[in-house]
Amino acid sequence: MASSLGRDVPAERTAAVANDLVEARDGAATLRVFLLQLDDHRAPWAQRVVDGVLDRLSSAMSALDDVSDAAAGRRSPAAGGSGSGGAARPQQSVSSSGNTRKRSFVSRRSQRPSDKKITATLEDGHVWRKYGQKEIQNSSYPRSYYRCTHRSDQGCNAKRQVQVCEADPSKFVVTYYGDHTCRDPSTIPLVVPAAGAAPDCANNLINFGTSGTNNNAAASTTGASSSQYLAMGGSAADQLSTSWCASDDVFSSSAGSFMQVDELIGAVVGSAGVTSTATVGSSALDRGGHGGMGMAGGGGGTASFPPSPNGLGSFVVGSYDDDLFPMDP
């Protein structure tokens, strides 16, 4: 039902825009919190700019609300952070025929997505391994199946499905299943405690990735539980993807909604006296437009992380010291 392409598209776009707005707003809010802690004479000005951004975003959202109210009616059921509650029971069925392949199937469709979002980039700070691709009914694009690279060595059960957005083929619809239980030193937000930095500030960090190549916003739900993390792509607008993890939520979005925030970031960066950037734990970019939708490195442009030492609770900075900066100037 409702496969009417022509009419659903606007609704999807609306949802996508709404999604972007929410992300932008939350990002600005996060940024504001950060600014409040900045000890810089330009901070008040920056805060005012952020307030303005928030203002506009709010009004845009309420305006959009009317539209979406009329147009759609349902939202993705996932949203409510359903804890990790009763994961689908692993109803295992051994292939009775069992001569060649023996498999243990985990229940499939009953699994509830833990998060779903539309994003312009597949980068999310985690390393994924693709394990399947499937043509989907009523969809012009195949769906790719990824699982966390650390499934084998750490038993991480996080998965995600990626599909090109019907409404906007330049974006992807990414659906996440399960939580990351892995600890990857390269995907954990880099914290470089400033000499004598207040512990407070250690929970807030900002990392400006270089343009266009990698935006590694670590969103490890285990590693960055309550800290606020903000990672910004560099200058290339196309590739700029912004992700932040505040508490339990991870957002990411494309450049479009962030231009003002981006300018603001520039101001903040300036005030912090930062010029160089560093991104650790790279991931390959999408390899070939649509068909491939590759990411997670691999055959093409590999980005594999070494098996993380067990119990690595802190962050390895090593030689990246020069390229990182403490939050608090």
Next chain:
DNA sequence: AGAATTTGACCTAC
């Protein structure tokens, strides 16, 4: 050589 992707087959939920 090792690691990641591709792809057809297998299996289950609906």
Next chain:
DNA sequence: GTAGGTCAAATTCT
């Protein structure tokens, strides 16, 4: 019966 999700051998890439 069909569509969707997963497995694993084959292939590709560094």
